[in-house]
Amino acid sequence: MTYSGFRVIREALTGHKGWRPVWRDSKPKPSYDFVIIGGGGHGLATAYYLAREFGEANIAVVEKGWIGGGNVGRNTTIIRSNYLLDGNEPFYEFSLKLWESLEQELNYNAMVSQRGILNLVHSDAQRDAARRRGNAMILNGSDAELLDVDGVRKLYPFLNFDNARFPIKGGLLHRRGGTVRHDAVAWGYARGADRRGVDIIQNCEVTGFRIENGRCLGVETTKGFIGATKLGVSVAGSSSRVMAMAGMRLPIESHVLQAFASEGLKPTLPGVITYGAGHFYCSQSNKGGLVFGGDIDGYNSYAQRGNLPAVEDVAESGISLIPALGRVRLLRSWGGIMDMSMDGSPFIDKTPIDGLYFNGGWCYGGFKATPAAGFAFAHLMSTDRPHKTATAYRLDRFRTGQIIDEKGQGAQPNLH
Amino acid sequence: MIIPHPLLGPRDAQEFTYLGDASLINRPDWQSENAMQEFHDYLYLRDNPAGLHRELWFHEQGDRSWLVVTRNTMTHEITQVELASDVARSHGRSR
Numbered sequence A: 001m002t003y004s005g006f007r008v009i010r011e012a013l014t015g016h017k018g019w020r021p022v023w024r025d026s027k028p029k030p031s032y033d034f035v036i037i038g039g040g041g042h043g044l045a046t047a048y049y050l051a052r053e054f055g056e057a058n059i060a061v062v063e064k065g066w067i068g069g070g071n072v073g074r075n076t077t078i079i080r081s082n083y084l085l086d087g088n089e090p091f092y093e094f095s096l097k098l099w100e101s102l103e104q105e106l107n108y109n110a111m112v113s114q115r116g117i118l119n120l121v122h123s124d125a126q127r128d129a130a131r132r133r134g135n136a137m138i139l140n141g142s143d144a145e146l147l148d149v150d151g152v153r154k155l156y157p158f159l160n161f162d163n164a165r166f167p168i169k170g171g172l173l174h175r176r177g178g179t180v181r182h183d184a185v186a187w188g189y190a191r192g193a194d195r196r197g198v199d200i201i202q203n204c205e206v207t208g209f210r211i212e213n214g215r216c217l218g219v220e221t222t223k224g225f226i227g228a229t230k231l232g233v234s235v236a237g238s239s240s241r242v243m244a245m246a247g248m249r250l251p252i253e254s255h256v257l258q259a260f261a262s263e264g265l266k267p268t269l270p271g272v273i274t275y276g277a278g279h280f281y282c283s284q285s286n287k288g289g290l291v292f293g294g295d296i297d298g299y300n301s302y303a304q305r306g307n308l309p310a311v312e313d314v315a316e317s318g319i320s321l322i323p324a325l326g327r328v329r330l331l332r333s334w335g336g337i338m339d340m341s342m343d344g345s346p347f348i349d350k351t352p353i354d355g356l357y358f359n360g361g362w363c364y365g366g367f368k369a370t371p372a373a374g375f376a377f378a379h380l381m382s383t384d385r386p387h388k389t390a391t392a393y394r395l396d397r398f399r400t401g402q403i404i405d406e407k408g409q410g411a412q413p414n415l416h
Numbered sequence B: 001m002i003i004p005h006p007l008l009g010p011r012d013a014q015e016f017t018y019l020g021d022a023s024l025i026n027r028p029d030w031q032s033e034n035a036m037q038e039f040h041d042y043l044y045l046r047d048n049p050a051g052l053h054r055e056l057w058f059h060e061q062g063d064r065s066w067l068v069v070t071r072n073t074m075t076h077e078i079t080q081v082e083l084a085s086d087v088a089r090s091h092g093r094s095r
């Protein structure tokens, strides 16, 4: 079933009786050539690109709940290519390019909206850092523009420019950044994968690995054993738990990050803004609610809900940047479990176990990575070589000293 | 979260900063034969369990003591709090 404007009109005239489920609810076969654990954005994208780009067949995605119920459906939907370091920026630029053609590629409306991201600066030192970052972005094919305070004022006249402690001095504008409808990404990749024969197996939790003589043969699940020639783990916040079943300890801590949505408002915020003095970022959804967030709570957690201090901190940052927010009612808040790595950067790598591959450590920034992570993980699993933009994402980089620490915080996951 | 401090009684978790897994108390011996490997594992690898977790909290805005807190990462419930110095001494350390 292909989606089009014509199709929507026809369905509207015939009582919407022609829509069909767009992926099958598959039962597991005894074995597959490729099994991906985790039906989040990354797992589904991996399965899609394995079939679509690398011509592989006999693929399954195994998900413990329902697809899209994890972080892919909990994030604040921001996509961007504004990283500083060489190990990262080419990868995120590749991802943003994939976002730009994603909807045509999938024939699915994911509401990719390149409304621009503005990172505010509040001091001369921050402006220097923004200029350096902007140059690094441009060198890697991304876009960046340094705005002075009048430039910011034109876009967002209602910000608190003359805050006594943190006045706004300008900002780094990344015009191609923006937001995407997060669930639609999971659904779009699921539909695309299903159409290419991928089995999507929901309500099927992986409970163990079968490993013999250093080779992974498959997984034990709540629906029985599933054999796999190649097995890819892509379970985001559950990375340590799942890899522990294969006897591996990871350079990862799981932390909770909260997000918030306000009541619906008339169009207020045209793009995405981030506060440079506290941790606060905000955009307006197409339904009108302001969607915002800030720091992780800061302690190990698998609870998918946070505590009040982080809520207070986000609200305070928000109101100090946008005083008008004080009048807006908060509608809801929720939490998701982040796989915070030791340097704040991810992993897409083989493991010491033959046939077992790992994708994780995405911290709070893996949504924007979804297309490229899927592509690069599929590349690695199909060819056994890393994709050229993902060569730095190795599990042994702490041993070799080749860490990718964007924030320069060291091995302290709650500071990244 | 409220952390029941062994000396000061119940304190708001906001008074503390969080470091991480309490195994960070046990710094490897730099003269050991496998020092490189041991320091790599010590500094970078974590058990990161879902369930009971022993972890280090620093009472930065209080008496500046280090505590070992046993907390359930699934529920955030705190079941035991010890002074980190007591824990270190019980491992045979002088301080």
Ligand SMILES: Cc1cc2nc3c(=O)[nH]c(=O)nc-3n(C[C@H](O)[C@H](O)[C@H](O)COP(=O)(O)OP(=O)(O)OC[C@H]3O[C@@H](n4cnc5c(N)ncnc54)[C@H](O)[C@@H]3O)c2cc1C
Pocket: A037, A038, A039, A040, A041, A042, A043, A062, A063, A064, A065, A066, A067, A068, A069, A070, A071, A072, A073, A074, A075, A076, A077, A078, A079, A204, A205, A206, A207, A234, A235, A236, A237, A238, A242, A257, A258, A259, A293, A334, A335, A336, A337, A338, A362, A363, A364, A365, A366, A367, A368, A369
């Ligand atoms: C509040 C919040 C805000 C965020 N904001 C942004 C943002 O603005 N921009 C951005 O780029 N990123 C953001 N992120 C991060 C981003 O959402 C994640 O990094 C990314 O979604 C992780 O990849 P995923 O979609 O594959 O994860 P998930 O959707 O979590 O997928 C992992 C799946 O694995 C499954 N699984 C786990 N264990 C098992 C098992 N044993 N067997 C089978 N299946 C299993 C889970 O059920 C889950 O569905 C945010 C995250 C949160 C929580």
